Amino acid sequence: MKITFLLALLLPLGLAHAQSQPAQSVLAQGPTQARLSIQTGAPVLALAYSPDGKRIATGGQEREVVIWNAQSGERMMTLKGHTDDVVTVQFSPNGRFLASGGVDNALILWDAITGDIIRKTTDHTDYVRDVAFSPDSRLLATASWDGRSMVWETLSGNKVATIDKHRDNVTSVAFNPSGTEMLTASGDKTIRAWDTRTWDQKYALMGHTDEVWDARYSANGRYVVGGPGTTRPASGRSTANG
Template sequence: MNQMNTQTVQTEEHQNRYNLLQQLQTGRKKNKLSNSITADQKLGYIKDEENKPVDDTVDSFLSHDHDNVDNTSTPFMNLRSRSNRSNKSEHKGFTFEEVSCLHSCKSKVLSCHFSSDGKLLASAGHEKKVLIWNMETLDFVRTAEGHSLLITDVRFRPSSTIFATSSFDKTVQLWDSAKPSKSLFKLVGHAEQVLSLDFHPRKTDLLCSCDSNNEMRLWNINQRSCVHVSKSATKQVRFQPRPGKLIATASGNVVNVIDAETNKPLSCLKGHNKEVLSICWDPSGKYFASISEDSARMWSVSGGECLHELRSTGNKFQSCTFHPGYSQLLVIGGYQCLELWNPVESNKTWTVEAHRGLISSLADCLQTEMVASASHDQCVKIWK
């Protein structure tokens, strides 16, 4: 066990950003905000990423290491909180600050996910092991090296200490974070690299996974067997929250919506010019977002239409998640920066300097209203 302390000292950058929010709330002119943001972005926080050699088998799934682009930040003043938690009254306006930086590996981190109660955070990537973080103490334990190649995705089973991992070694493995020394069992059947997986929110014995050959498999983990195979997902698979009636999948530059009960495709949503890299559902399950490196789109589930689109102004998008505390606020991970987008207000984003490398994965926790970001800079950061 390593002991890591929560970072409590605000950096000059964070203090400047908080001051900007306070200025906006007291009615100062927008041009003052713009000038301050520009100065803030010149603080020199971002440094070049120190790249590690990567296996030849790890291609476009892993790296878009490009220079950061100086974007104008726009704090959000009209966001509606999802809850009346006491911490909301501590700030007069919206804040988004780094709480902790978790750094315990020497390899790129590709995925992270919170347990349902928010007490645990799992992260994984090139190291071929999963790090399980205790969110109260920030202690961590490592699993055994169950996979022979890098881990592409990690997801907790709802309301459980059980989690699953997918890997370039073409397998899916199940683990218990309470007993991480050995995997519980392995699911074999994919013929290519497994890139993503997810648990059904209610039928927690049902697991979905997809591989680089556009094959999606549904597994019954109690029976340890595959119950359905289809051609509909390559990059990512995500069940609709709560009822779990739908599955959103990324395949090339389209998003597929599939009936999880009948396994029949319901819609094929087009609009992205480049490959869809990430999908995330709003907690209500009424709409979801999709990310390609040049754009972000928000879709209506009922209408099957694109409600909002955000074009990248230079920073190549990679990952996304909805903020757990505010409705329709999308957090987008790119190269070194997080971009917060509230499409109801405008197509401008608030840019937050976050990492020294590509932000490969984002996760949110409804219980604690925290967001986690995993990066190629070997760190996982916690935000609130």
């Protein structure tokens, strides 16, 4: 069985065109896109671009991480180390590392250049749903179905924090652009922000009425978006109803 996924690359002309018109007008005309089709042997569950945009990492039900050339679609490396589905992959901001998490409860840190395993961690007791690097690539964090988020020093592997304040699975983890805060989202319907110097909780966002599956900061760090349904300033004051 072959599975095909399409990568939509917005061309410079299309981007300029989109910025000059209302969104509804652009959508009505259809996107200006080049598509790259890549075939895999099983469904893809995770995808990430390298910081320079030249490589794509995928993970899925083949239980491996694959690095692709983002221009040609050529398979560059196949990284084997997981023993079950891979559900999250992420490049470090400096492009040197790649992290992946899976249903095998494992976090694997890879050398993104050679494909070698630097470290495999199985501290979680349920699957690792999300991973995130700090903006300076010095920290690596996880979100796990076991209800915990863990944070390690990327190079040394020393664990610097274990966050277990959620009352349900932890579904998402993200650092703000300055690296001073880290978000966790949870099935307990909350998003919580943590001070990355002390790992104390800074605030909690309570606007959701169901499980929160993802939470991210805006590019300027001023807002937090949680899915489904709520957009809030990073101070915690709501700007949209969840």
